[in-house]
Amino acid sequence: MGKSLLSLFVILLSFDSINSYLMPPLFRKFNVQIVNQLEFHKILKVHCKSKSHNFPITYLKIGESFQFKFKIYPKTQYWCNLWQGPNYKHHVVFDAFRPDKDFIDGTCTGMHPNVCRWTAKEEGVYVRNKKFEGEYFMYTWDGPSKLGNISPVSAPTSESELDSSV
Numbered sequence: 277m278g279k280s281l282l283s284l285f286v287i288l289l290s291f292d293s294i295n296s297y298l299m300p301p302l303f304r305k306f307n308v309q310i311v312n313q314l315e316f317h318k319i320l321k322v323h324c325k326s327k328s329h330n331f332p333i334t335y336l337k338i339g340e341s342f343q344f345k346f347k348i349y350p351k352t353q354y355w356c357n358l359w360q361g362p363n364y365k366h367h368v369v370f371d372a373f374r375p376d377k378d379f380i381d382g383t384c385t386g387m388h389p390n391v392c393r394w395t396a397k398e399e400g401v402y403v404r405n406k407k408f409e410g411e412y413f414m415y416t417w418d419g420p421s422k423l424g425n426i427s428p429v430s431a432p433t434s435e436s437e438l439d440s441s442v
Contacts, residue, residue: 301348301380301387302348302349302350302375303347303348303349304347304348304387304390305345305346305347305348305390306345306346306347306348306373306380306387306390306391306392307343307344307345307346307390307391307392308324308343308344308346308354308356308372308373308391308392308394309341309342309343309391309392309393309394310322310324310336310341310342310343310356310358310372310394310395310396311336311339311340311341311393311394311395311396312336312337312338312339312340312341312396313338313339313395313396313397314338314360314396314397314398315338315397315398317337317338318338318360318361318362319335319336319337319361319362320335320336320358320359320360320361320396321333321334321335321357321358321359321360321361321364322334322335322336322342322356322357322358323356323357324342324344324354324355324356324357324372325354325355325356326352326353326354326355327351327353329346331344335361343391346373348375349375350375351375352373352375353371353373353374353375354371354372354373355369355370355371355372356369356370356372356394357369358396358401360396360417365419366417366418366419367417367418368400368401368415368416368417368418370394370401370414370415372392372394373392380392381407382407383403383405383414384403384404384405385404385405385406386406392404394414395411399413399416399417400413400414400415400416400417401413401414401415401417402414
């Protein structure tokens with residue numbers, strides 16, 4: 277009886293390890309943070325939402341941030357719209373969170389510290405990427421006449437890709 281329980285425990289532990297490697301960490305808490313690092317005292321207009329939750333529009337001054345917390349479910353997905361003040365003509369929309377392992381570990385910082393930090397700067401939107409110890413450029417601002425035409429850039433999968441993109 278003792279050997280069967282021990283065997284079952286080892287199998288369950290192995291399954292959990294494989295599952296956590298291949299699958300997103302379902303039912304765990306996660307955070308998305310949007311930070312305004314624009315220049316010239318520009319206000320950042322932020323509107324984030326999912327299929328089931330629509331956050332109110334928020335206006336961030338330089339250095340301020342907007343953060344929301346949620347539990348990861350299989351279909352959890354958040355996207356955000358950002359506009360540069362004062363005229364709010366420069367815009368970008370992007371996936372702020374997707375519940376897949378590649379997005380969580382590759383684009384964001386993984387489950388430790390369980391936050392995907394997006395930073396708005398003059399050139400565009402950056403994501404903090406723990407794998408490369410810094411921020412990585414992801415999206416450029418759309419000009420006033422191109423609202424909705426987004427040009428996402430994939431996060432690198434290796435350091436050689438990072439070196440070649442600079």
